[in-house]
Amino acid sequence: MPEPAKMRKPDVKVVILGDMNVGKTSLLHRYTERKFKDTISTVGGAFFLKQWGPYNISIWDTAGREQFHGLGSMYCRGASAVILTYDVTNWQTLAELEDRFLSLTDTANSDCIYAIVGNKADLTDSGTHRAEPLDGQTEQEGVGTELQPTGGGVGGGDPAALLQKQVSQEDARALYNRVLRYKGMEDKACPPAERLCFETSAKTGYNVDELFETIFDMVLPSILKKRSQGTPSTIDLEECRVPKSTKAGCC
Amino acid sequence: MFYSRGVCWSSGCEKQGDVSPVENHIHCDEGQPQTEEGSEAACPGISIVTDGFADSAPGDVSGGPASCEGEEHTHLDSQDTHLDSEDAHLDSEHTHLSAEQALDSASGEESQEDSGEFVAAMLARSRLEEQGLGVKGGSPPLADTGPSPPPPGLHRDEDVTADAWRAHRKHVFVLSEAGKPIYSRYGSEEALSSTMGVMMALVSFVQSGDNTIRSVHSDQHTVVFMQQGPLVLVSVSSSGQSEQQLRHELRYVYNQIVSMLTQASIARIFQHKKNYDLRRLLAGSEKILDGLLDLLDCDPSFLLSAVHCMPLASSLRDALSHVLQKAITPNLVFSILIAQGQLVTIVQERTVIEDARLEPADLHLLLNLIGASSAFQAGEIWTPICLPSFNPDCYFYAYISYLDPPSCSVCLLLLSTDKEAFYAVAECKRKIEEAMLAQNALAALAKARPYSATQVGVSDLRHFMYKPFDVPDNHRQLTQFTSPEMESPYSSEAEKTRLLDLYRDLHGRIHSTSRPLKLIYHVAERETLLAWVTSKFELYTCFSPLVTKASSINAITKLLRWIKKEEERLFIRYPPKYSTTPNPSRTRKAPEHDATDNGFLSLL
Ligand SMILES: Nc1nc2c(ncn2[C@@H]2O[C@H](COP(=O)(O)OP(=O)(O)O)[C@@H](O)[C@H]2O)c(=O)[nH]1
Ligand SMILES: [Mg+2]
Numbered sequence: 001m002p003e004p005a006k007m008r009k010p011d012v013k014v015v016i017l018g019d020m021n022v023g024k025t026s027l028l029h030r031y032t033e034r035k036f037k038d039t040i041s042t043v044g045g046a047f048f049l050k051q052w053g054p055y056n057i058s059i060w061d062t063a064g065r066e067q068f069h070g071l072g073s074m075y076c077r078g079a080s081a082v083i084l085t086y087d088v089t090n091w092q093t094l095a096e097l098e099d100r101f102l103s104l105t106d107t108a109n110s111d112c113i114y115a116i117v118g119n120k121a122d123l124t125d126s127g128t129h130r131a132e133p134l135d136g137q138t139e140q141e142g143v144g145t146e147l148q149p150t151g152g153g154v155g156g157g158d159p160a161a162l163l164q165k166q167v168s169q170e171d172a173r174a175l176y177n178r179v180l181r182y183k184g185m186e187d188k189a190c191p192p193a194e195r196l197c198f199e200t201s202a203k204t205g206y207n208v209d210e211l212f213e214t215i216f217d218m219v220l221p222s223i224l225k226k227r228s229q230g231t232p233s234t235i236d237l238e239e240c241r242v243p244k245s246t247k248a249g250c251c
Numbered sequence: 252m253f254y255s256r257g258v259c260w261s262s263g264c265e266k267q268g269d270v271s272p273v274e275n276h277i278h279c280d281e282g283q284p285q286t287e288e289g290s291e292a293a294c295p296g297i298s299i300v301t302d303g304f305a306d307s308a309p310g311d312v313s314g315g316p317a318s319c320e321g322e323e324h325t326h327l328d329s330q331d332t333h334l335d336s337e338d339a340h341l342d343s344e345h346t347h348l349s350a351e352q353a354l355d356s357a358s359g360e361e362s363q364e365d366s367g368e369f370v371a372a373m374l375a376r377s378r379l380e381e382q383g384l385g386v387k388g389g390s391p392p393l394a395d396t397g398p399s400p401p402p403p404g405l406h407r408d409e410d411v412t413a414d415a416w417r418a419h420r421k422h423v424f425v426l427s428e429a430g431k432p433i434y435s436r437y438g439s440e441e442a443l444s445s446t447m448g449v450m451m452a453l454v455s456f457v458q459s460g461d462n463t464i465r466s467v468h469s470d471q472h473t474v475v476f477m478q479q480g481p482l483v484l485v486s487v488s489s490s491g492q493s494e495q496q497l498r499h500e501l502r503y504v505y506n507q508i509v510s511m512l513t514q515a516s517i518a519r520i521f522q523h524k525k526n527y528d529l530r531r532l533l534a535g536s537e538k539i540l541d542g543l544l545d546l547l548d549c550d551p552s553f554l555l556s557a558v559h560c561m562p563l564a565s566s567l568r569d570a571l572s573h574v575l576q577k578a579i580t581p582n583l584v585f586s587i588l589i590a591q592g593q594l595v596t597i598v599q600e601r602t603v604i605e606d607a608r609l610e611p612a613d614l615h616l617l618l619n620l621i622g623a624s625s626a627f628q629a630g631e632i633w634t635p636i637c638l639p640s641f642n643p644d645c646y647f648y649a650y651i652s653y654l655d656p657p658s659c660s661v662c663l664l665l666l667s668t669d670k671e672a673f674y675a676v677a678e679c680k681r682k683i684e685e686a687m688l689a690q691n692a693l694a695a696l697a698k699a700r701p702y703s704a705t706q707v708g709v710s711d712l713r714h715f716m717y718k719p720f721d722v723p724d725n726h727r728q729l730t731q732f733t734s735p736e737m738e739s740p741y742s743s744e745a746e747k748t749r750l751l752d753l754y755r756d757l758h759g760r761i762h763s764t765s766r767p768l769k770l771i772y773h774v775a776e777r778e779t780l781l782a783w784v785t786s787k788f789e790l791y792t793c794f795s796p797l798v799t800k801a802s803s804i805n806a807i808t809k810l811l812r813w814i815k816k817e818e819e820r821l822f823i824r825y826p827p828k829y830s831t832t833p834n835p836s837r838t839r840k841a842p843e844h845d846a847t848d849n850g851f852l853s854l855l
Contacts (some may be wrong), residue, residue: 020535041538043511043624044634044649047673061630065532068516069635069646073673 018085020064028203071239072104481521493759
């Protein structure tokens, strides 16, 4: 049965951005449903509510075409965290984050947190092939991967032959620092790149909980601040509306 | 207007021999019959059909012997007999109506009140002779194809050089004018880029002679080309469908692409960059097109261009409509409730219903979108969506959410013209959810079921599809059709497809541009079908092979009476409306948002 309406006001907003097919929906699906399913397609944006302790966190999963139809800024408005997702086997997807997606976050909160997530780590790293990660498994394993020789020599009989890893952790961290610079946040006390750059696998579940839980923990202060300031703990409907007579989306 | 229409009785019995069971009607241009391909012996090879030059007769570039052509014009296919007012000759083997009778009955039906009685009278007048049941060659849909296609699921990874790839019943390709692959139903676009290049070369070659390629016909396959702006769509089919039907399907594919990008944007993109790779924008949406093509194959809604309505007690439907009517917000224009993929009710903004209406084709695209994005069962979707038949250049913003997780069979679809309205529209959903909970409507809706043909109480009737036209004009409502569930012997996928193929065949002949028919009695191998179109309805029925002509007449009379009796339950009779002008009870301080300036009219 659906929850009563009043329970569903979100306290904070998290947005997942990134090129199509990098695995945004799969990551969210893995986190919320504990499953990996191959038959999902995203249209527009999908809004989810996640109970995190006493708080309601809204998560927007997007399709990757945002800058085309101009809804990206709507999805990002007032966001407290943005998860910028790329595919570790595809260099272009990292480049797109900077070229096409970063500008969409201009409507996010000024103290918004940015995470850089390289998904599909299972394709390049046999260490993440196992099913669910064991408790206590840490980022260590992910960090080590870029040093491993990939592609060549690994299991000729393996049906899922490993792909060449195209994006290293260093590349991702460099992007993280450029994002902070773009946002004019280098001077502020932002978490270091090591804490907000992840390599994940929605397929095996590797590092997925760590990603979401790190981010949720980091946005808590933003919730508390909002609450203590007495601002309504809801998304303000009026605020979301542009006061000008709304032009229908005619192109 | 009835002049060219005729009545056809056909049976599945065929001349013994190697006559190709596939009947090919080839049209060069809508409404202009050109050639009819006969048996393999008469016309081997491939014929290519193109549009005519501006004012001359359509050209025919034929790869086969040129001598075929003359005969084809007058060719009557061997398995059916037709009667057009033009060639009204009698054939001793089969039954005909005279042209006079056909015209007579065509005008007669206008005044006929009870269509059931009418069919009885009309059929009786035609002095029918019983035909032997067709047992020799199969009807077209029964024709066997070669190796069976691989199991569904891994279509993108298919080996495009394998026989199994070639064996697919229907391929669909989308490419840009520059020959860049955009979509392929089976196999990856990359692997097919040379194939698509050849297709584009063919299109361009014909174009260079100021002509347009429309179709290519071979013994096994029909290839249909359609150019829409900068996109070229190609269907390669061995399904036996008519060129017209395949073209209709390609239009759906094109419209689904437009629904994601808008026509104006597609044009703009290619103006800007001729060899743009549109997959950059469509990546991730292939599944939506895959889903559409699967639906086109198995859902007769598309064939009939009508919406399948969930049968429901009219009191419940009215109550649900009322709930939707009360949960409104500015710029909301359509509220649609769907259960098990079938329409429950649709409420429209008042100004919308006056100025335009939601076309079945657009609703089909929406339903497909919902089906393809079922992963969001837990979430709420907010997406721009263009409704191409309504306006191919503008976006609506669709809110999609399931009301009954985790079973997810009841879906709410709210369409707004304001892209920022997500939270306001989501609030409407809460209201609808609460009201439905209070009225226990969700539980009632969960019990809604498609009906069974046995409920009609006609012994030999196995299945039917009925599409009425008799909707009062002032309602301008959605075109609907009703149909029972496909049950035994049509419960397996293969048998369902076989029945649909039989229907498609009848539909193709009823709507043939060269020789449209009003009535077809078709004795197939394992069933007998009767298709009938009047000014009031279009009806397709399937009977057990034991039915006789006399008893089928009887059965149809009873069926039409039953539908009349059940009308309230089977169809949405009076589509409700609302007005989303500012609601004074809400704090919205925007009096400029009135009905004429709610952003909607700028779309028109
Ligand atoms: N091997 C592997 N495939 C993945 C992973 N995540 C997603 N995929 C696949 O990548 C494709 C795109 O995933 P999807 O979640 O729809 O991407 P989105 O467009 O970013 O939402 C799908 O075929 C997924 O099955 C992953 O971690 N490992
Ligand atoms: Mg997605």
